Amino acid sequence: MQKKLKIYFVFLLYLSLSFIAASAPAGEKKPSEIKIATVNGSIITQEDFNWDMNKIQQIFLGAGKQLDDSQLSALKSKILDELINRELLYQDSQKKGITVDDAQINEQLEKLKKGFPSEADFKASLIDADISEAALKSRITRGIILEKFIDTHFSQKTTISDNESNTFYKENPNFFIKPEQVRASHILIQFDPKDDESKKKKALKKLEKIKQKLEKGGDFSVLAKESSQDPSSAEGGDLGYFSRGQMVKPFEDAAFALEIGKVSNIVMTDFGYHLIKVTDKKPETVIPYQEVKTSLENYLKQKKVQEEVNAYINKLKEKAKIEKFLPEG
Numbered sequence: 041m042q043k044k045l046k047i048y049f050v051f052l053l054y055l056s057l058s059f060i061a062a063s064a065p066a067g068e069k070k071p072s073e074i075k076i077a078t079v080n081g082s083i084i085t086q087e088d089f090n091w092d093m094n095k096i097q098q099i100f101l102g103a104g105k106q107l108d109d110s111q112l113s114a115l116k117s118k119i120l121d122e123l124i125n126r127e128l129l130y131q132d133s134q135k136k137g138i139t140v141d142d143a144q145i146n147e148q149l150e151k152l153k154k155g156f157p158s159e160a161d162f163k164a165s166l167i168d169a170d171i172s173e174a175a176l177k178s179r180i181t182r183g184i185i186l187e188k189f190i191d192t193h194f195s196q197k198t199t200i201s202d203n204e205s206n207t208f209y210k211e212n213p214n215f216f217i218k219p220e221q222v223r224a225s226h227i228l229i230q231f232d233p234k235d236d237e238s239k240k241k242k243a244l245k246k247l248e249k250i251k252q253k254l255e256k257g258g259d260f261s262v263l264a265k266e267s268s269q270d271p272s273s274a275e276g277g278d279l280g281y282f283s284r285g286q287m288v289k290p291f292e293d294a295a296f297a298l299e300i301g302k303v304s305n306i307v308m309t310d311f312g313y314h315l316i317k318v319t320d321k322k323p324e325t326v327i328p329y330q331e332v333k334t335s336l337e338n339y340l341k342q343k344k345v346q347e348e349v350n351a352y353i354n355k356l357k358e359k360a361k362i363e364k365f366l367p368e369g
């Protein structure tokens with residue numbers, strides 16, 4: 041939950057603000073005037089929903105994922121539930137007297153403004169989104185209050201014992217496996233997959249001549265600096281350590297099959313022709329408990345806090361009056 045709230049702020053800057061119409065046609069209500077849910081009488085608007093929906097869609101688009109109708113419907117339902125959950129927590133935080141000072145709000149607002157080239161660009165984006173700076177400050181205020189509420193009433197009271205983290209480590213060994221790695225250098229002569237055969241043959245002949253120099257005792261690093269058409273040429277072709285799945289498959293297969301110090305035959309990928317030299321190998325290992333202890337404790341604490349917050353929200357729902365007006369689908 042804490043992580044979700046922090047992400048809420050981070051993505052304010054990166055939303056496509058034009059998702060919300062700057063103005064509605066005459067006679068139609070603006071998103072800020074349309075209610076899609078009420079929580080104990082407090083209204084959640086279409087504007088609130090659009091804001092979060094756009095945020096999540098931008099994440100999916102950035103990852104190159106297109107949602108089908110059923111996934112989109114499920115996402116809408118989940119977003120509305122999350123808005124209701126936040127409203128329930130916010131209402132409870134007010135009953136418990138959680139406040140935030142203006143300095144914190146203004147500091148967060150200034151951070152957001154710095155994501156724009158100028159003050160004018162920032163204000164233009166607000167106009168495009170049909171949201172005032174005051175409304176934006178209100179969103180920031182509520183977000184900070186929720187973070188403070190969760191931190192005070194859950195995070196600060198939650199601890200993870202050595203026994204808990206050690207038990208999780210022993211019961212989930214697959215989580216702590218460091219896969220086999222190789223360290224390799226390469227010499228690349230590029231071609232475009234769309235090139236005609238004559239261009240590809242020219243690139244191949246060029247690399248074959250380099251291979252002959254290697255067979256006569258040439259230094260791989262020196263030849264990479266002289267001839268490789270890859271940014272790694274500056275480092276003598278060194279690509280560092282990598283595990284399976286990080287390189288294109290023909291390159292990966294050749295690299296993992298080589299012995300240390302050996303040079304491959306010419307390998308073709310969509311990038312061009314490669315000569316690969318493996319300089320080191322690391323076998324699959326299990327990361328020692330002490331190396332992951334701190335990060336594991338943090339993970340388990342976040343997981344426990346989220347579970348406690350979810351249980352708390354469910355209790356609030358039992359006493360709350362919630363109405364939903366968001367159309368299905």
